[in-house]
Amino acid sequence: MKARIKFRKYGVMKFIGHLDVMRYFQKAMRRAEIPIAFTQGFSPHMIMSFANPLGVGLTSDGEYFDIELTGPVASKEAVRRLNEVMAEGMEVVSFVQIPEEKKATGMAIIEAADYLALPKDETEEVTKEDIQNFLSQEEILVVKQTKKSEKEVNIRPWILEMEKQGASIFMKVCAGSSTNLKPELVMSALLKQTGSNLDAEADYRYHRLENYARKDEALVPLDALGTEIV
Numbered sequence: 001m002k003a004r005i006k007f008r009k010y011g012v013m014k015f016i017g018h019l020d021v022m023r024y025f026q027k028a029m030r031r032a033e034i035p036i037a038f039t040q041g042f043s044p045h046m047i048m049s050f051a052n053p054l055g056v057g058l059t060s061d062g063e064y065f066d067i068e069l070t071g072p073v074a075s076k077e078a079v080r081r082l083n084e085v086m087a088e089g090m091e092v093v094s095f096v097q098i099p100e101e102k103k104a105t106g107m108a109i110i111e112a113a114d115y116l117a118l119p120k121d122e123t124e125e126v127t128k129e130d131i132q133n134f135l136s137q138e139e140i141l142v143v144k145q146t147k148k149s150e151k152e153v154n155i156r157p158w159i160l161e162m163e164k165q166g167a168s169i170f171m172k173v174c175a176g177s178s179t180n181l182k183p184e185l186v187m188s189a190l191l192k193q194t195g196s197n198l199d200a201e202a203d204y205r206y207h208r209l210e211n212y213a214r215k216d217e218a219l220v221p222l223d224a225l226g227t228e229i230v
Contacts, residue, residue, distance in 0.1 A: 051106025096226025
């Protein structure tokens with residue numbers, strides 16, 4: 001049986017990197033006595049895969065990882081047990097059963113993510129008109145870092161939605177192994193176009209709201225593809 005766990009990451013835990021988050025949940029699984037499966041071989045480890053690892057410094061309401069179970073555990077019971085051993089800054093939101101197929105893993109099916117870009121002070125330099133002008137372009141060329149080099153890419157097709165929400169800026173962007181657009185890169189391009197003196201990384205903080213997969217031509221949260229275990 002495979003299960004998908006959704007969790008929140010907030011507060012000081014935003015400074016914890018992905019590898020430390022993995023180690024954290026490995027310990028949490030043991031303490032909560034979740035019947036998680038291990039790999040075979042000389043050095044067995046928990047079968048656990050994260051859908052879309054969160055960058056250091058970002059908070060989130062919609063993080064996911066998949067595990068394999070050796071036995072059943074009710075969803076509500078699993079959430080309760082895990083939250084009893086969570087530290088401040090981590091909260092398990094849901095625990096659902098998912099299909100067994102490898103192609104159904106969160107890492108394989110993720111297609112988009114929602115973010116909020118929140119200014120660190122109350123200065124509002126980006127207007128609704130700025131965003132409309134930004135999105136009206138056929139091309140938004142930026143220099144994107146790859147593992148080995150840099151290359152210029154057009155990110156406009158990867159920005160699915162963008163709008164002003166109070167002092168913050170909401171965006172839905174493509175995510176996943178093939179196309180993963182960071183909100184900082186979008187904000188950097190927007191601020192450059194407006195001629196703002198603000199810095200996308202120094203003057204904004206970023207919060208991920210949700211991760212999505214596609215079902216029947218619609219984007220749905222990853223846990224919507226699972227079923228509650230009773």
